[in-house]
Amino acid sequence: MATTPTTSTASHPSPETLIEAGHDTTTLVEAAIRHIDRPYEDWSEDRRKALKDWKTWSAVVLEHPLLSAGNLLSEKAMHELLEILDRLFLAGTMGSKCDFAWKKGMEMLGETTPEPNKQGRVGIEMNTSPGVKLKIMITKQKLLEILLGILMHEVAHAYIALYACQGGCGNGQCEYLSQRYIDAIGKTGHARCWQLLAEALERQAKIHLSKGVDLRRADSAAKEYKRSGYLMNDKDVQKLFNGQSPLNDEVMKLRKEEIERQAHLDS
Numbered sequence: 001m002a003t004t005p006t007t008s009t010a011s012h013p014s015p016e017t018l019i020e021a022g023h024d025t026t027t028l029v030e031a032a033i034r035h036i037d038r039p040y041e042d043w044s045e046d047r048r049k050a051l052k053d054w055k056t057w058s059a060v061v062l063e064h065p066l067l068s069a070g071n072l073l074s075e076k077a078m079h080e081l082l083e084i085l086d087r088l089f090l091a092g093t094m095g096s097k098c099d100f101a102w103k104k105g106m107e108m109l110g111e112t113t114p115e116p117n118k119q120g121r122v123g124i125e126m127n128t129s130p131g132v133k134l135k136i137m138i139t140k141q142k143l144l145e146i147l148l149g150i151l152m153h154e155v156a157h158a159y160i161a162l163y164a165c166q167g168g169c170g171n172g173q174c175e176y177l178s179q180r181y182i183d184a185i186g187k188t189g190h191a192r193c194w195q196l197l198a199e200a201l202e203r204q205a206k207i208h209l210s211k212g213v214d215l216r217r218a219d220s221a222a223k224e225y226k227r228s229g230y231l232m233n234d235k236d237v238q239k240l241f242n243g244q245s246p247l248n249d250e251v252m253k254l255r256k257e258e259i260e261r262q263a264h265l266d267s
């Protein structure tokens with residue numbers, strides 16, 4: 001992301017050169033999105049190569065006689081996919097810092113956690129039965145799309161986990177569960193910065209990889225709301241969800257009341 005001009009906040013360096021756990025989350029994510037959204041003419045050689053690698057990788061996978069809901073790809077093949085996605089969207093900054101593993105019987109579709117005792121690494125785990133969890137019948141093509149969506153969802157978490165300041169700068173405002181932390185990252189990890197990054201990844205993945213890719217952003221927003229009360233402002237609802245809030249009517253009613261109360265206080 002070297003050629004993109006970026007600003008830095010008082011206590012955090014600009015993400016032009018990435019530092020582990022070093023950057024203001026919003027600034028970090030905005031810089032990543034500018035990179036993700038660059039037009040094809042501006043792509044580096046390696047980024048163009050990554051798109052070719054995706055085509056080869058997915059063609060091989062779709063021909064694989066054993067791929068089915070009960071018989072998934074190897075962890076090595078999934079890590080190859082992770083590295084392709086990283087080179088395609090995040091300038092190759094994180095694939096080598098992520099480990100991938102399948103996990104049987106997990107509650108969620110996927111999970112990203114910092115690796116204990118391994119500073120600067122994160123582990124991505126994915127459910128071995130996504131079809132069961134999602135209660136759908138899946139074809140090979142659909143299964144590939146589902147795996148892609150889950151992995152990209154986790155990649156967005158992993159990028160933030162690797163490079164966003166989560167309090168290490170010593171500024172109390174950044175600390176885990178401080179208001180700034182909740183606003184940017186959330187209690188479940190799906191607040192504003194994840195939403196923005198996931199939307200950009202999903203939008204470009206639909207163009208370049210597969211039309212049906214779904215990073216489950218709406219469900220994630222609802223989950224975050226339930227845990228932390230995270231609400232999107234109207235501008236973000238417009239940008240992220242075409243103006244249709246993913247939160248239900250009851251939530252929207254509460255939100256309206258809150259806005260009215262705020263307007264009353266402001267006037």
Ligand SMILES: [Zn+2]
Binds near residue numbers: 169170
């Ligand atoms: Zn900080």
Ligand SMILES: [Zn+2]
Binds near residue numbers: 189190
């Ligand atoms: Zn998530």
